Amino acid sequence: MEKLTYFPGCTLKDTASDFEISGMAVMEALGYVLEELERWNCCGTVFSLTDDDLMHQIAPVRDLLRAQEAGSDDIIALCSMCYATLKRTSLFVNGNQERLDKINSFMNKEVDYEGKVSVHHLLEVIRDRIGWEKIEERVTNPLEGLSVAPFYGCTLLRPEEIAIDDPDAPTVLQDLTTALWATPIDYAYSVECCGAYQVVDHRDVVVERTHRIMSAARRAGADVIVTSCPLCHFNLHDTQKELVRTIPDYEEMPIIYFTQLMALAYGVEAGKIPASLKAKIKRLQAVKGEG
Secondary structure: OOEEEEEEOHHOOOOOOHHHHHHHHHHHOOOOEEEEEEOOOOOOOOOOOOOOHHHHHHHHHHHHHHHHHHOOOOOEEEEEHHHOOOOHHHHOOOOHHHHHHHEEEEEEEEOOOOOOOOEHHHHHHHHHHOOHHHHOOOOOOOOOOOOOEEOOOOOOOOOOOHHOOOOOOHHHHHHHHHHHHOOEEOOOEEEEEEEOOOHHHHHHHHHHHHHHHHHHHHHOOOOEEEOOHHHHHHHHHHHHHHHHOOOOOOOOOEEEEEHHHHHHHHHHOOOOOOOOHHHHHHHHHHHHHHH
């Protein structure tokens, strides 16, 4: 099996463990091993926007350095927030000798980072290296009839220099959905912000935003929302519980990671799939069998 140097980040070792478990399982089914980077540290989660703020680049640069030490030119991330931080840091320092020299001087007990490691999101690997044809060939449990609403959030598509797809009209999650024999749903809020960290101090903002996103997806006929961001997953999933309490007859919609959607299509038991979604797929398959 081909090995890919993989940066998990903090959340995939805790509340988003289903993301990591399903990601490793489906990649193994495709003939790849996500080999966890040794001695990785938190990337910092949020990229510093100040040009001369080099201290806040040290954490993500150390992760790039770990890949260099492992003899890898690439890091693969699943979490879109980790991807964004590592990718923006790599663009910030790679090829800029002055910045590299200063950061390396701060890390005086480390070997020098040479500025040559590239950062990729797993969706890029799936699309550009594996290809949709191979993704479809591996399907053993076609998701025919399942309507999937992609939710990109912010950090896969913005800012433009790190976007893995067209920031205004992305298709990568739709193309993945189609390759798994499900139906991608087009709706108005697929590239909107979920509210992010406003959930801490201004929960009402996230509740209102979640209601808008979920309502648009439901009106478009979605059965499930698929994302690649643990924070988007948390906000959309957990906030729905509040909507259930406050809005009569509100029904929760499953929120899953794109790797879990792949696991369903590949017949791989990996991560906790919402019971309501499993039941929906069984009903669809029963109808198909009767036809």
